[in-house]
Amino acid sequence: MDLNKLQASLVDSSATKIPPVEQWDPAFCGDIDIHIKRNGDWFYNGSPIGRAALVRLFASIIKFENDKYYLVTPVEKVGICVDDVPFVITQWQRVSGVIKVKTQTDDWVLLGQNHPVELRHDAISDSFIPYVKVRRNLWGRVHQNVFYQWAQEAEITQFNGTESAVMHSGDYTFSIGSV
Known part of the structure; x- marks a missing residue:
């Protein structure tokens, strides 16, 4: 899973601030190395995600199901790591x-x-x-x-x-x- 591909998918598919991820049930595509630390900081491949707009975009598509967090678009679902809560x-x-x-x-x-x-x-x-x-x-x-x-x-x-x-x-x- 490529971060740029995921971001492009989100920009194309989300017309509202908080997309209806509860209505989306795409196939699981695997885990992506996105980690939300306990203090709320977001990391990708071990590096901080410095663009606040990108973090807000990803935060708008978080889904929690079966005790695991995912980023979900209409066509993809990828697992992420969350220390406590997002x-x-x-x-x-x-x-x-x-x-x-x-x-x-x-x-x-x-x-x-x-x-x-x-x-x-x-x-x-x-x-x-x-x-x-x-x-x-x-x-x-x-x-x-x-x-x-x-x-x-x-x-x-x-x-x-x-x-x-x-x-x-x-x-x-x-x-x-x-x-």
Whole structure:
């Protein structure tokens, strides 16, 4: 699989920002040496992918199925390596009482029922870290800087039977950790 061929296929086939990869089921063409590191950096053949537009394009066609990540076009599906999850939540803001978060690939989502937050155990830090559902079954890990900012704003209260640091996004309430 050639990276330039994959990029050309994507440019030709994607008319919208986020293509409907869930509707595509092409034949598996093998793995490609694309690696998304834990910090959200993308690599090809061991070298950083420096073009942000190319990373955004590839991020728009990620598909997760059977516990594996793929880049998918209407005609090809190639496996990639992802250390944790493909997205990292790097920024946030509150707009009219709703929390809006941004990934390292410039995706913005509003936290709520469609984009929930869940706590996952992190073996590296042996702690629970919040993750945000970005789209489909793709998640983003909340960056440490965002987590610390949330911790300053969180309210300590009972949540699901545990004293927790809680945030509100509109009428959606979520925990960023137990106290």
